Amino acid sequence: MGEFELLAKVRERLPPAGARVRIASGDDAAVTVPGGATATSVDALVEGVHFRRDSATLAQIGRKALASALSDLAAMGAEAGEAYVVVGVPPDLDEDGCLELVDGILALANETGTTLAGGDVTRAPALTLAVTVVGHAPTAEQLVGRAGGAPGDALVLTGEIGGAAAGLLLLEQPELAASVPEATAERLRRRQLDPVPRLAAGRALAAAGARAMIDLSDGLGGDAVHLAASSGVAIRIEAGALPLASGLAEVAAAANRDPLELAASGGEDYELLAAIAPERLAVAMERVGAVGEIALTQVGEALDGEGVEIRLPGGAILEPAGFDQLG
């Protein structure tokens, strides 16, 4: 299998490029005409560190790599635009495997309106994916960073959390599936294997006036710490208000784990956590509701000070913890 032959086969699979793209894959560089501001993010996934080939198909691995990158664009309130994908191909992955991986990427690209505009393939000792995504907004002011949160802001969360952590438990210990209906177990496994980047909800939150936003890749606790530090505020999260994934409690009990700890420190839920002025909260609820996909829940508030505390219903404080990729 040669690099050029594989790239030629990948190019045959590409649908027409998006309207901003003037030259797509196959030249020295892709040429686009952004027409406003861009948000650009890079995510890397390495076999044995971020995923295992025995618990996910190649299509799922490719799809999740793109989802995780697009989630960063969702957290900016950007519209998905272009993706550039590096695949490091290990000795035991043949051309069909590479194409299955690419098909997984392309499926989500099509669903999200993302153009796969370029990339590179190389040999590598382990399957490696590096995905660069570029999102768009009419102006830079319409994109939401992490730094704009202010004391008094409401802290809101899209969807439910803890599902990806429960799904990982189910994949690692299949016997735990007896604790929930099979449809629930399957939904939890999908939360782990096939996360959904909250692109529409992110744009709705940005349009509603969210002042700071982050996606939950490392876990609520760790990502709230990033948001608090960037915005120069303290964050208090009410554990009782957290929207826990359906089935999480049962799977956690069967695994002898604390469901709240799984929800707060388990990564990869890819929900959005945003700080928004209290007077914009109702608008945000309405706009995210209009997207139809998921709920928006107020889970806490920003305060003067620094750090993050998660208050349990009894008043005790849970220590936030994240997931450090080199740790």
Add this chain to the structure above:
Amino acid sequence: MGEFELLAKVRERLPPAGARVRIASGDDAAVTVPGGATATSVDALVEGVHFRRDSATLAQIGRKALASALSDLAAMGAEAGEAYVVVGVPPDLDEDGCLELVDGILALANETGTTLAGGDVTRAPALTLAVTVVGHAPTAEQLVGRAGGAPGDALVLTGEIGGAAAGLLLLEQPELAASVPEATAERLRRRQLDPVPRLAAGRALAAAGARAMIDLSDGLGGDAVHLAASSGVAIRIEAGALPLASGLAEVAAAANRDPLELAASGGEDYELLAAIAPERLAVAMERVGAVGEIALTQVGEALDGEGVEIRLPGGAILEPAGFDQLG
């Protein structure tokens, strides 16, 4: 060493971001305001495939990774803008090593006006670098792809070729250095270890009206094949006109290799090969000359038909060959 601690130390080293950058490293995504057209390219380098740590310093490895990516922007005639770097960190690379690598990247970024605007670090079995670069031009029409060459176009080449291949021979067989003065050997080794992206020459060629352009990463023969195929022309290169690197002949003789074969099939010279209408040739020579850095040489022409031939002075034809990264 943790991911977040390392990233924090990298951020401390970053100079002020370029004027187009609104939010740089440290958020979910970098925010830029391109203000025209962008050219985006991705390059991956893996230890044991593209480089060895015993023949280059970590700073050199980082610098070359960025140089190779920027060379693709040079081949579009773009101005360098932003870079996003993924580093896959193997178990035996410590934090100081990572920072040395980043310093190598930053040195070239500063020299070329490139902002390191984001990235990711992760554990990996082998040192891996994936570099995404974004270049800029006022309009998409000012960027030069590979497809615009036409029969009758003059084929021009920047600088000299074969130097990187000779440098690789010198690094692999140090005893060959006796064949040339030490200053020459050192210059050839630098052509291999520290290639220069021809950004200014690329912009000059674009401004002079180059219709198709490619950088020589795989070797003159292989890259000419890409240019010919994309433009739908045949390419004839006159071997006698090729600007061979000084010292190549001596090193090739000492290694019992054909200098022309090294120049035509050795990769990584990162010179630019462009097709330009004959009536624009004098302007291109003048503009590249005004950059002051390197010469521009006419090495052949585009013809009706397809394929590439390299004609030797006696009339014989050399078969072009490139370097296929998975082959």
